[in-house]
Amino acid sequence: MSQWSQVQQLEIKFLEQVDQFYDDNFPMEIRHLLAQWIESQDWEAASNNEAMATILLQNLLIQVDEQLDRVSQEKNLLLIHNLKRIRKLLQGKYHGNPMHIAVIISNCLREERRILAAASMPVQGPLEKSLQSSVVSERQRNVEHKVSAIKNSAQMTDQDVKYLEDLQEEFDFRYKTIQSLEQSDKNSTLIKQEMLALQAMLNTLDYKRKEVLSKIGRVIHEIDMLLSNMLTEELLDWKRRQQIACIGGPLHGGLDQLQNCFTLLAESLFQVRRQLEKLDELLTRLTYDGDPIPVQRPQLLEKVNFLLYNLFRNSFVVERQPCMPTHPQRPMVLKTLIQFTVKLRLLIKLPELNYQIRVKATIDNNRRFVLCGTHVKAMNMDESANGSLSVEFRHLQPKEMKSSAGSKGNEGPHMVTEELHSISFETQVCLYGLTINLETSSLPVVMISNVSQLPNAWASIIWYNLSTNDPQNLSFFNNPPAATLSQLLEVLSWQFSSYVGRGLNSEQLNMLAEKLTGQQVSYNDYQLSWAKFCKEHLPGKSFTFWVWLEAILDLIKKHILPLWIDGYVMGFVSKEKERILLKDKTPGTFLLRFSESNLGGITFTWVDQLENGDVTFHSVEPYNKGRLSALPFADILRDYKVIMADNVPENPLKYLYPDIPKDKAFGKHYSCQPNEVSKPSDGGGKGYVPSVFIPVSKILNDSTDPHSPSDLLPMSPSVYAVLREHLSPTVIETAVCCNLFNS
Numbered sequence: 001m002s003q004w005s006q007v008q009q010l011e012i013k014f015l016e017q018v019d020q021f022y023d024d025n026f027p028m029e030i031r032h033l034l035a036q037w038i039e040s041q042d043w044e045a046a047s048n049n050e051a052m053a054t055i056l057l058q059n060l061l062i063q064v065d066e067q068l069d070r071v072s073q074e075k076n077l078l079l080i081h082n083l084k085r086i087r088k089l090l091q092g093k094y095h096g097n098p099m100h101i102a103v104i105i106s107n108c109l110r111e112e113r114r115i116l117a118a119a120s121m122p123v124q125g126p127l128e129k130s131l132q133s134s135v136v137s138e139r140q141r142n143v144e145h146k147v148s149a150i151k152n153s154a155q156m157t158d159q160d161v162k163y164l165e166d167l168q169e170e171f172d173f174r175y176k177t178i179q180s181l182e183q184s185d186k187n188s189t190l191i192k193q194e195m196l197a198l199q200a201m202l203n204t205l206d207y208k209r210k211e212v213l214s215k216i217g218r219v220i221h222e223i224d225m226l227l228s229n230m231l232t233e234e235l236l237d238w239k240r241r242q243q244i245a246c247i248g249g250p251l252h253g254g255l256d257q258l259q260n261c262f263t264l265l266a267e268s269l270f271q272v273r274r275q276l277e278k279l280d281e282l283l284t285r286l287t288y289d290g291d292p293i294p295v296q297r298p299q300l301l302e303k304v305n306f307l308l309y310n311l312f313r314n315s316f317v318v319e320r321q322p323c324m325p326t327h328p329q330r331p332m333v334l335k336t337l338i339q340f341t342v343k344l345r346l347l348i349k350l351p352e353l354n355y356q357i358r359v360k361a362t363i364d365n366n367r368r369f370v371l372c373g374t375h376v377k378a379m380n381m382d383e384s385a386n387g388s389l390s391v392e393f394r395h396l397q398p399k400e401m402k403s404s405a406g407s408k409g410n411e412g413p414h415m416v417t418e419e420l421h422s423i424s425f426e427t428q429v430c431l432y433g434l435t436i437n438l439e440t441s442s443l444p445v446v447m448i449s450n451v452s453q454l455p456n457a458w459a460s461i462i463w464y465n466l467s468t469n470d471p472q473n474l475s476f477f478n479n480p481p482a483a484t485l486s487q488l489l490e491v492l493s494w495q496f497s498s499y500v501g502r503g504l505n506s507e508q509l510n511m512l513a514e515k516l517t518g519q520q521v522s523y524n525d526y527q528l529s530w531a532k533f534c535k536e537h538l539p540g541k542s543f544t545f546w547v548w549l550e551a552i553l554d555l556i557k558k559h560i561l562p563l564w565i566d567g568y569v570m571g572f573v574s575k576e577k578e579r580i581l582l583k584d585k586t587p588g589t590f591l592l593r594f595s596e597s598n599l600g601g602i603t604f605t606w607v608d609q610l611e612n613g614d615v616t617f618h619s620v621e622p623y624n625k626g627r628l629s630a631l632p633f634a635d636i637l638r639d640y641k642v643i644m645a646d647n648v649p650e651n652p653l654k655y656l657y658p659d660i661p662k663d664k665a666f667g668k669h670y671s672c673q674p675n676e677v678s679k680p681s682d683g684g685g686k687g688y689v690p691s692v693f694i695p696v697s698k699i700l701n702d703s704t705d706p707h708s709p710s711d712l713l714p715m716s717p718s719v720y721a722v723l724r725e726h727l728s729p730t731v732i733e734t735a736v737c738c739n740l741f742n743s
Helices: 003-008 012-020 028-033 035-039 050-074 077-094 098-120 126-131 134-179 189-228 230-246 255-285 293-315 413-417 451-467 485-499 506-517 530-534 545-565 575-582 625-630 633-639 662-669 717-726
Strands: 316-323 333-335 340-346 358-363 369-372 376-378 389-400 423-431 434-441 445-448 589-594 602-609 615-620 641-644 693-699 734-737 740-742
Touching (some): 003 035, 028 035, 028 050, 050 077, 077 098, 098 485, 134 189, 134 230, 134 255, 189 293, 230 255, 230 293, 230 316, 230 451, 333 451, 358 369, 358 389, 413 451, 445 451, 451 485, 451 530, 451 545, 485 545, 506 545, 545 633, 575 602, 575 615
Parallel strands (some): 641 693
Antiparallel strands (some): 358 423, 423 434, 589 602, 602 615, 615 740
């Protein structure tokens, strides 16, 4: 079943979440019509590879054209209209930046997987629940409402200033008219009446000046309060959501809404600034005793400038954290001399700033590393599909300085992967007489010199972003805090949903909790240390919990991904629990679990019944990536045979737990049917008989006897003859024999 088919079967509350991230950037119609094709493409790799993204965009447009041809034949006028509009939209929006649509589609697919994983969970995780708080949503609505009200107030004040200007011009004209009269004319009754009228007009001018200044003061106060409280909280929440998204959590939307708020506030402040300049202009033409402008205007202008400084400084953000194109799902882990990308945005989108802001990238000040490549670029509105004022660095490389290469860098993987660094960015904004210096930094990154350090480096990134909201605590691992087990398990499930397409259910998480703690504990109360997670070896093992889990992720990704996505790999179940699950099942029922003793190994256990009615269990030696590279796991399950002494070999695997016929579960994943092997005359190669690999185990009659080399390949001639007679008409030249353990 395709991922999109699974999405469509979700409950309405989850479908509403799906609906939120499909818009004109990636219309849902395209997701629906091209579901299979979209899911078969590597959008994550394309999001950091411009050439690949260009090809995928071209192929996407070709797929849309094919759908257009199909619906044209069906004369579906509405769909024809929508597809033409969508094709034009996609081509216009992404022609100059194909990587952007790759990012969008990759994020949408990932978010679908996360929602599917969340739907399979009995309860929502604590981290995700906190990010979706109704209080947060209410504050977002309040911020947008207040920003809109401030913008309206500033515009209304513009009208008041214009009225004040017109009133002063009329006063000025009438006053100068009287001043031009002869002295004898000024004593007339009519002129005296005009002087009284001018005094009344001056009183009105004074009142209006005070009123305008009061309104400007209120607008400034509203902006100050909004920026100091709700908008700052919104920005901090977005940064926290970005942290969580970087380690596999929900997508961190909302930046466009923040940009709209920041831009409107900046426009309002510049509008107020112009109003104060206009008042200064009016002041030069007319002033009087008790005039409020010379008293209040300097203070208001100083406050406006202060707010503009703060607004700009807060608006300079890292939109996409540093990430190597070769490892798009492991952001903030950077390898020396390997390019990484990072994207910044100024949330104040003003046309006057297009191509006027040059951003410089540097690495932290310890002088151990330097950045090579293009590290100064101009922000512009042309490269982003949504027209935001942004800049993306695509060719930066961290390089370790020779003076330190022989010291701390060679102190071992733990020392390297717990050392945090920061990529810093600085620029200067010059606008309307203001000069504002801006600085921001990435979340802490981990530098590695060898890809073997990647798993432990990623563990450091997970632990940091799970444990703290502080975006710049580079000394974090000097004394790393403990993490709540419930939050850690939620993040571990995200590793599976984001990296291999299916998260973990409560039973699987229970097993991981017991493995981490060595006991059954309460998720909410238990605090787990960093050492327990990543540094201390598991009891009786030569590796840590994280190394064991990372090896399983790698195994799934490279060798059993379709089976995992379909939900047929129970995976995380202890030997004790698997026997409880299987003991009452039909003989031949089996389940798949990950090895607890071998890194990156998967095994299967089946239940059998002896002649006396006793139940027995058999577990095959775990398959690792080396053996799975030679033979697909689904084919192993199909072709697996057991020889009981000299009996006929047979496949003991009948039903996948709880009662799914094996071929029904795995049939679509078989590479070919076992008898679909060419005859010698069809083999093409000098009359050779094609060979096939058959996984075979031999079970001794006395299960207590130790296994000897004679139980493994090479087989005896008699066993080999039995295989040839009963397995296939094809000659079997090589068989893969799995050492079998009895329980």
